[in-house]
Amino acid sequence: MALSVSDIRSLFEQFGHIAYSGEPVTQLQHALQSGALAEEAGADEALVVAAFLHDLGHLLNLQGETPTERGIDDLHQYFALPFLRPVLPDAVLEPIRLHVDAKRCLCAIDGTYFGQLSADSVRSLELQGGIFSCEEADAFLQKPYAQDALRLRKWDDRAKEENRATPDLDHYLGVVERVMRKSAAA
Secondary structure: OOOOHHHHHHHHHHHOOOEOOOOOOEHHHHHHHHHHHHHHOOOOHHHHHHHHHOOHHHHHOOOOOOHHHHOOOOOHHHHOHHHHOOOOOHHHHHHHHHHHHHHHHHHHHOOOOHHHOOHHHHHHHHHOOOOOOHHHHHHHHOOOOHHHHHHHHHHHHHOOOOOOOOOOHHHHHHHHHHHHHHHHHO
């Protein structure tokens, strides 16, 4: 079953109030901030949609607040893909799929990155397989959309500010709808 824009709206309206894993923002605020950071960086609409929807899997596979504290990796980077694949292009889907491995890669290639992670990101890093080896990082960097996933990851890490002003849900659902229409026409 493919998710429509209306379905995505319903998910955020029903579950967007859930705290974002020990951070001072909700799931919806995190999504809006991620999308806003992508727009501020001049990302194309597909990457803005990827940033906005990258954690939608948390809303589809509800594991409660801060599942990492209970040793749970909810595999959120994969969970939404079957529902989005029929309606969105790889330019959206692949950065979403790769954003967890992007964290693992950044820890391997950037000596300062690990120290910037929140407590929950450190916990989830271990559950997600830990820091990449040099060989794993090199292999990751060769993948299509790896650079977009690295950009998305950095926005993801910054999208945790309490009371940050962003465009609203309707704004990003409009971008999602435009990208869905372009994908259907392609």
